[in-house]
Amino acid sequence: MSDDDQELGITESKSHNTGEWYAEVVQKAGLADYGPEGMSGFIVTRPRAYAVWERLQGFLDAKFKDTGVQNAYFPLFIPESYLEREKDIVEGFDPEVAWVTEAGNKELEERLAVRPTSESIITPYISQWVRSHRDLPLRVNQWCSVVRWEATETKPFFRTKEFLWQEGHTAHATSEDAWEETMTRLDQYESVYEDLLAMPVLKGQKPDHDKFPGADTTATVEALMPDGKSVQAGTSHHLGQSFAEAFDITYSDEDEEERLAHTTSWGLSWRALGALIMTHSDEQGLVLPPGVAPEQVAVVPIWQEDTKDEVLEYARGVADDLDDAGIRVELDDRDGRNPGFKFNEHELNGVPLRIEIGPHEVEDGELTLVHRPDGESVVEGRDGVVETVCDHFDEVYAKLYAAAEETLDGEVREADDRADILGTLGQHGGYVKAPWCGDEECEEPIKEPMAAEIVMVPFEDDDPLVETDHDETCAICDDDAERTAYFAKSY
């Protein structure tokens, strides 16, 4: 067994070599493989990771549908002439596009972009579907993959040339309605992280110089990673009227006047999986909150030859009860693997709760429950096992959330001049908040030496339309500071 045992361990240190540790967890927990030769930057999403993605999809999709969103599916390709119709989009994405130039044994007359994002093909259809104010708001969403040919090093779920995501696209009568939409989706993204993935996030907007191409405002949720970097974890764009203008989305209002619509788009990608893995996992492997874990409970019977029958029967009863209640449970009754190996394997694979059952438990009508990740072990009665397990799920979730929240709280620091910002970022990483005038030039003195940037500007009172009125001066240029900027290194 010792060879096998060694294979299961994560050898890299989470705190010292976060990148290598992450790659090892992804590989050893069977989450993803790298793409084939000639296709660096692509990954294969293996069943364990895909099952987490499906749970995230289910959670978010239900919220979308409860709030007026309908799913649809648009073509994978976008004709070059369509991509060019909104100038910011083409400037923003053209360098990263993969082009189909031959098909059906012929050169194509026009190159087709493999969608890097779908505004340019969805908006023309929205334009056809919207005629009157009665057609608004119009909301469509698609779950699909997009391709962006970035040359950076591959990091599964964080940096890949193809990634899975959802992209929502909406049209509204007024800018206020579009704002409400933008913030509704941002709040839903926050809920995915906080309520499902047990990760607190920061909410705000990107600085103007880092918006989505063509957007008026890009709102973002940002998550802190264990290496002190920030991840843009979901974005919701108020697109103003630029796309409505480029693709002619007009509607007749109640007085039969022709008006230009306001649009939004919003997306959350499998980067959420990457952030999830990064945040909670440890040197035993993957850690998952119960809500998204493909296997929520591993029941491990521990027997000697003379106790095997009774232990197995008892364990099977427990597993059956949980299964009947819809809990995702595995009875690990494999012969030829000792309990220690099984423990390690379930820990590696991110099973949130282990139930150990030996002759003592059988005799006393009890169960030993062990939490992932902290190994806390609790003896509970056999009766009411379903309720007990659900309570422990809540505890595991609460532990994960509390630990992530404590980390985040400790990693937001203040600074009020350039040296202080650089010094604090250099020493600690994390977020440094500082008063900021709003000018891109005042990011440069931080970005240039430190590769840190303004990742987020919080909303005042959680409302993007409230003007700030700080009695402060910009940490860089000493002009009036209209905003607070969060500086951080980012993915």
Next chain:
Amino acid sequence: MSDDDQELGITESKSHNTGEWYAEVVQKAGLADYGPEGMSGFIVTRPRAYAVWERLQGFLDAKFKDTGVQNAYFPLFIPESYLEREKDIVEGFDPEVAWVTEAGNKELEERLAVRPTSESIITPYISQWVRSHRDLPLRVNQWCSVVRWEATETKPFFRTKEFLWQEGHTAHATSEDAWEETMTRLDQYESVYEDLLAMPVLKGQKPDHDKFPGADTTATVEALMPDGKSVQAGTSHHLGQSFAEAFDITYSDEDEEERLAHTTSWGLSWRALGALIMTHSDEQGLVLPPGVAPEQVAVVPIWQEDTKDEVLEYARGVADDLDDAGIRVELDDRDGRNPGFKFNEHELNGVPLRIEIGPHEVEDGELTLVHRPDGESVVEGRDGVVETVCDHFDEVYAKLYAAAEETLDGEVREADDRADILGTLGQHGGYVKAPWCGDEECEEPIKEPMAAEIVMVPFEDDDPLVETDHDETCAICDDDAERTAYFAKSY
């Protein structure tokens, strides 16, 4: 209102101009739009059609998961060198491939195929994941789109250059296990049609000359369309060892001997939506069985000014009761549309059950239920509305199934020589079954004049491994007939 009313009608005849009628239903019921200029052959799947696809997905995916299938996601692109590794695949698909040749502002060193099917990229990974007999069976499935650049005329959901589907890929220790897998999936496809879509299908195998490239056997479910043509409605391939050999899937058996695996693949596409729309819909528009209908019930209150309040309150109560029970119900309380318009609109959009509520219904504590498609109208009591509605769903499903079954039964005819086959096909369309020697050459005398082919060869006793022993001779060549062939025109 009269202008609006006219807009809602289908003008083409289902029996005389089936193709035009279908295109009109697809467009007027808001199911799909055609792709943009420069992208003929592509369609936009609108929310009503996509919602049906989601229900089909949910139904089939649950069956997959209950029978050991795990979902995963593989790259969208396949390097040309991978596609070439299985010679039948490259010969079969190369003429239809869309190629990415430029990306990130550079020519690629190797062309990348946009997946036409994923055997060539999934099998190499299965090869890595399979080491021992304990890793078998291994089953992965993905829901995705594929691209096949066919030059034929576009027909939404039937013939499009990109289509949505699922593709399952499995590896097994023995050929028998692979056969069991092949048939399990075929049975699940049959269940999708029969139990969910209310469509009887025929089950069998493709003739050898019409198998999936590289397959030993292609099993198929075939559905009859109203124009007398057959649709290949789902296929399940026993791939033998050709892919295992090309991509080196070996495993060590219980005696530590190295063995070559046996693989299968199986797919069902959105063609199922096309077949569904074709089969049940009529000249009022879309018809859907309740199990997949995005809206299952439309509650239409019918009031005069003096009865409006009481009628609306009663109708709202009915809709709320249904909604609380998880039934997909819409209360159509729009002002400015008369009941006749609303009836037509819900019929066009394929709502299976309409509940009409006027002052009489309120007074008598009753409801008037109207079935789609036959317009049967039944008065029922208000109490127990949830159960009543579920009973009527069963009735609507049963009516749809019975009608489709009657049509199918009447469209399978027998013939025993060439003239008879040609005459029967020419006069009636549908299926003509005839004894067949198994030789492709004996399909030619039918295919050449009639454009009909052997779409299906039924299994003996539903078992592909049972040898047939007919005491008959081939309808074409008079050699011994090993099989019964179903001739039909097909999509």
